[in-house]
């Protein structure tokens with residue numbers, strides 16, 4: 001429209017040179033800007049590229065030189081790791097003796113396609129020992145596969161994990177059976193195989209958090225690492241964290257934090273606010289670095305009805321010593337007192353949901369089999385999704401999860417269960433033969 005008005009006011013032949021002059025000027029200015037931009041930005045690009053040092057660039061190791069051709073990505077990734085800089089080689093992780101369980105013959109030697117925790121243990125004993133005491137190890141695997149699949153040695157190891165065997169409700173294993181391995185291979189197992197035993201009898205997958213082949217501390221410390229598994233309606237820790245003031249600090253200012261600081265030395269100067277790793281793993285404030293994720297927890301929150309963990313007072317002291325780096329004692333004591341009360345309240349609601357449907361069980365109006373009636377899904381979601389989310393939201397500062405994805409859904413679920421139970425009881429009474 002503007003063009004046509006312009007041509008009404010000025011004859012076309014006069015408008016031509018004006019447009020042309022503007023056009024030529026614009027192109028010249030743009031070219032100038034691009035030129036200046038390239039001059040100033042070229043060195044900057046070069047420096048960032050240089051910080052990604054490749055420790056394997058001059059290596060004559062045959063693993064490296066050949067894989068530089070067949071899978072250069074692996075060599076570049078590993079070359080930039082601090083392990084490569086410390087002269088840990090491909091062979092240190094992959095090469096094993098002939099006949100080693102799970103190994104294959106490869107280029108005149110024997111290798112593991114998937115190095116196990118036994119490999120890492122050669123150099124990282126304490127991390128492996130802590131990890132094996134945690135629920136990320138065998139308990140995560142048993143949660144889906146059951147303990148009947150374990151060898152006697154592994155069963156003994158599983159039973160010896162102090163916080164490992166508490167797992168009162170296995171209702172969702174029936175879901176896994178219903179869905180079948182075609183589904184669960186991409187579902188339950190993708191997450192729970194973090195604790196899978198390997199052919200050599202060692203347990204777990206360090207690479208679930210230490211993504212190969214960079215094994216970067218920055219990557220392990222960022223919450224995105226945990227969100228592969230700690231996400232969704234039944235354990236929305238990722239969503240809750242992002243809603244919390246800690247997560248806001250991470251999202252807005254995280255790029256200024258000292259991600260590669262040496263382990264065991266971290267302070268609030270490196271991390272002005274915590275990530276998942278700070279609260280659950282890092283040596284921070286008075287707490288030592290740990291791979292035992294239960295080490296700082298007081299409740300079994302994942303449970304339908306939460307109970308206290310063994311030695312929970314010690315665990316509490318360890319978690320709180322992280323908080324004290326940035327908060328005062330009263331602030332944290334108050335939070336713990338209030339969140340304990342909330343946890344008990346959710347316990348009460350969950351027990352109530354069991355009582356509401358009990359008459360249906362007593363009168364045989366629902367089957368023993370789980371998940372064949374809609375009411376059972378309602379009853380299950382009440383604790384497994386909404387009850388747990390209420391608790392997680394309170395403990396990790398996500399008010400919307402405590403409220404609208406949590407407590408609201410619990411009270412709504414209780415109303416639905418009461419109504420449906422009354423309906424079923426009423427229908428059964430009508431059908432009952434007159435005395």
Ligand code: HEC
Nearest residue numbers: 062063066067070090091094095104106107109111112113
């Ligand atoms: C002469 C070249 C060459 C050499 C030397 C070599 N590799 Fe390989 N490697 C390959 C190729 C090519 C593949 C892919 C094979 C395939 O896809 O079947 C491979 C595959 C692998 C695999 C995956 C095996 C699998 O079945 O998925 C591992 C692990 C591996 N190499 C490690 C090593 C290690 C460690 C060394 C040094 C001891 C080494 N390679 C030496 C060429 C080589």
Ligand code: HEC
Nearest residue numbers: 063064067074075078088089090093113114115207212213
């Ligand atoms: C610190 C231990 C470690 C070192 C060192 C290491 N790897 Fe690996 N590698 C692993 C782990 C862990 C996996 C992942 C296995 C899995 O996820 O199942 C893996 C997987 C692989 C695979 C198969 C999977 C794929 O992505 O194709 C190849 C090939 C491989 N590594 C080659 C190498 C080469 C070549 C080097 C040296 C440049 C090297 N690795 C150094 C631990 C290591």
Ligand code: HEC
Nearest residue numbers: 082083086088092093115119120122123206210215216217
């Ligand atoms: C041969 C010994 C050796 C083996 C085997 C080994 N590592 Fe390491 N790893 C080291 C050394 C040495 C360092 C310290 C590097 C540094 O900080 O300079 C290290 C550092 C690390 C780091 C910290 C990286 C950082 O930037 O500080 C991680 C994570 C790690 N290793 C994971 C693993 C995993 C997972 C395995 C098994 C798949 C493994 N390592 C196997 C020797 C080894």
Ligand code: HEC
Nearest residue numbers: 139143144167172173175176187188191228229230235302
């Ligand atoms: C997205 C990853 C993921 C998937 C998929 C998944 N889980 Fe989980 N599961 C978790 C996490 C994370 C926890 C721990 C929750 C917590 O502590 O807050 C957990 C907890 C559990 C627990 C309670 C802990 C225990 O040891 O008793 C059981 C049982 C369980 N899952 C079984 C299953 C089954 C069965 C399936 C498939 C039908 C499944 N999970 C699918 C990640 C997953």
Ligand code: HEC
Nearest residue numbers: 117120124127128131206209220221263264277281282283
């Ligand atoms: C659930 C996630 C997770 C798993 C699984 C995991 N790590 Fe870590 N790891 C971390 C985090 C987070 C850090 C950084 C801790 C910090 O901030 O100081 C770390 C740090 C490390 C370091 C650095 C040095 C140190 O003081 O701990 C090593 C080495 C390491 N891990 C080895 C392993 C090994 C070996 C395994 C398997 C047995 C493993 N990790 C499994 C999350 C994990």
Ligand code: HEC
Nearest residue numbers: 135139140143191192194208225226229276277280293294
């Ligand atoms: C590959 C999946 C996976 C990843 C990645 C993962 N987790 Fe987990 N995590 C699980 C599963 C599964 C469980 C539940 C195990 C059980 O209780 O049976 C769990 C449990 C936990 C627990 C509760 C432990 C307990 O004693 O009840 C904490 C805390 C935790 N994870 C923190 C983290 C943090 C922090 C990260 C990231 C640094 C992380 N996880 C990464 C799968 C994962």
Ligand code: HEC
Nearest residue numbers: 226230237238241274275276279297298299300301302395
């Ligand atoms: C400010 C510290 C803090 C941060 C950040 C944090 N958590 Fe937590 N987390 C806690 C506390 C406190 C609890 C409850 C501890 C208890 O039982 O006493 C908890 C509980 C958990 C549990 C429940 C374990 C159970 O009993 O079922 C899991 C799983 C978990 N956190 C994972 C994560 C993940 C994943 C992230 C990041 C997305 C994260 N946390 C971020 C402090 C934190």
Ligand code: HEC
Nearest residue numbers: 245246249268271272273274279319322323325326335397
């Ligand atoms: C590294 C520093 C740091 C650590 C460690 C830390 N916090 Fe925070 N926390 C902060 C910052 C920064 C804020 C945001 C303050 C604000 O909102 O102005 C915050 C805010 C909070 C809030 C306020 C939430 C709200 O709704 O306003 C709570 C509650 C909290 N933290 C609990 C904890 C607990 C519990 C721990 C230990 C498990 C912990 N924090 C560990 C830095 C930290």
